[in-house]
Amino acid sequence: MYPPTGMVTELPPFAESGLPAVGDLVFGGHDVTATPLPKRAEELAAGGVLPHGLPAAVAAELAAADEEIRPGGPQPGDTRTEAELTEALAEDVRSFVRRHDLARAVVVNVSTTEPAPDDVDAPLPASSLYAAAALRAGCPYVNFTPSTGLHHPRLAGPAGSAGVPYAGRDGKTGQTLLRSVLGPMFAQRALAVRSWSGTNLLGGGDGATLAADPGAAAAKNAGKERVLAETLLGGAPEGEVHIDDVPSLGDWKTAWDHVSFDGFLGTRMVLQTIWQGCDSALAAPLILDLARLLARADERGLSGPVRGLGFYFKDPDGGPAGLGEQWAELLSLAERLR
Numbered sequence: 001m002y003p004p005t006g007m008v009t010e011l012p013p014f015a016e017s018g019l020p021a022v023g024d025l026v027f028g029g030h031d032v033t034a035t036p037l038p039k040r041a042e043e044l045a046a047g048g049v050l051p052h053g054l055p056a057a058v059a060a061e062l063a064a065a066d067e068e069i070r071p072g073g074p075q076p077g078d079t080r081t082e083a084e085l086t087e088a089l090a091e092d093v094r095s096f097v098r099r100h101d102l103a104r105a106v107v108v109n110v111s112t113t114e115p116a117p118d119d120v121d122a123p124l125p126a127s128s129l130y131a132a133a134a135l136r137a138g139c140p141y142v143n144f145t146p147s148t149g150l151h152h153p154r155l156a157g158p159a160g161s162a163g164v165p166y167a168g169r170d171g172k173t174g175q176t177l178l179r180s181v182l183g184p185m186f187a188q189r190a191l192a193v194r195s196w197s198g199t200n201l202l203g204g205g206d207g208a209t210l211a212a213d214p215g216a217a218a219a220k221n222a223g224k225e226r227v228l229a230e231t232l233l234g235g236a237p238e239g240e241v242h243i244d245d246v247p248s249l250g251d252w253k254t255a256w257d258h259v260s261f262d263g264f265l266g267t268r269m270v271l272q273t274i275w276q277g278c279d280s281a282l283a284a285p286l287i288l289d290l291a292r293l294l295a296r297a298d299e300r301g302l303s304g305p306v307r308g309l310g311f312y313f314k315d316p317d318g319g320p321a322g323l324g325e326q327w328a329e330l331l332s333l334a335e336r337l338r
Contacts, residue, residue: 002051006285008311008330009292017337018299019292026100028068030092030130032111037066047250049278068096072111074126082124082132089133104298106291107134107141109168110283112206114147115215116222120154128152135162140294143168144287146222146315165297165306167290170314173282174275175200175241175255176224177323182259182271183231184322192262193232197239198224199256203249206279217243227314230321252278286312296337308333 004010009019035043041055041062055062070092074085097105107130114125124132127147134141135150135158143149143166150159150166159166172180175198186193221241229236239258255275263269290312297306310316311326319329 002054004285006282007289008286009289013331014334017296017334019296019337022288022292025288025291026068026102027065028070028096030070030072030089032072037062037069044251044280047252049251049281072126074129082129085129086132086136089130090136093133093137093139104295105137105139106294106298107131107137107139108287108291109141109143109145109147109149110287111145111147112209113145113217115213115218117148117152120152124152124154128155131155132158134166135159135164138162138164140164140298141166141168142287142290142294144171144283144290146170160304163303165294165302165304166317167294167306167309168313168315168317171283171286171312172314173279173286174253174277175257176227176314178257178273178275179224179227180231180321180323180326182273183228184324186259186261187231187233190233192234193228193237194260194262194268195238196228196232196257196259198241198258200241200243201246201249201254202243202279203246203253204251204279222315224314227321251280252276293333293337300337302336306333308336 004022007022008014009017038055038059041050041058044050045052045055073089074080078085080088093105093107096102109127109130111127114127117125125148127143127145127149131141131143131150131152132155135155141150141164143151146169149169151169179196221243224241225236253276255273257271257273259271259273261269261271290309293309294306305317307319308329310319310321311323311330316326320326
């Protein structure tokens with residue numbers, strides 16, 4: 001047994017919130033890669049992300065979840081209309097619920113970042129097709145990526161009338177988590193930030209995708225910059241965030257920030273931070289949190305954007321930007337779910 005480190009919903013304030021037990025969750029989904037889950041778990045253990053021996057210990061559970069993985073879409077050459085694709089995806093979710101006799105399903109987008117669409121009249125991006133399918137299936141929805149998802153203008157009407165809770169977007173796991181703490185610190189101490197620049201060194205598939213697609217990288221960086229614009233005195237300072245692909249890092253990443261600011265009588269000072277970690281290990285407990293919180297919100301009859309979940313996102317659906325205020329709102333949500 002391993003402790004639920006990183007799972008906020010395992011803290012005492014959530015003990016009486018009626019959340020489903022982690023052991024009661026059943027996993028399935030769509031994926032564009034063909035690597036079986038047991039093999040992927042072995043690779044993560046070899047890279048130091050998972051404890052050695054864990055994949056073997058949960059081999060049966062991994063195999064069961066792998067049986068519920070369907071090919072992601074739409075695939076190149078698929079001639080189905082948006083309505084047909086959405087219905088097919090929604091029926092996959094309904095079928096999953098029926099096969100396992102589940103009370104409900106929560107749809108979570110954890111796929112690779114997409115570029116933001118330039119034309120609202122263009123075909124819906126994959127993330128928005130899945131969001132539309134979640135609405136059609138009557139399922140709570142979480143967008144843990146910077147992709148458009150439910151934020152597409154053409155989904156505003158269906159999202160408002162679906163009667164399901166949802167949350168997003170872009171999970172806050174590392175560099176932006178620090179920014180959401182440090183930004184309010186500078187503002188509350190009346191310190192003027194002159195510039196804030198950052199660099200991310202990423203391995204794995206995420207680094208390669210973002211390096212190859214400037215549009216996807218821009219979508220990824222937008223949330224990082226938004227936190228500063230919303231928390232610092234005078235709005236966003238000078239500086240940019242750069243993402244570099246370093247394949248040898250594997251599933252690990254390094255994020256470095258350089259902050260220059262003025263103190264009393266214009267004294268110039270600098271703060272530098274270095275964050276080294278594994279994104280999947282940081283994100284996994286948050287995704288479990290969100291699945292549990294949205295399932296309970298649905299059970300309690302909540303609908304629309306769930307106030308209080310901004311704590312988890314770079315680009316939340318409303319609420320404050322600072323982590324302290326977001327934490328207070330999350331605790332209020334825990335009370336409402338009781």
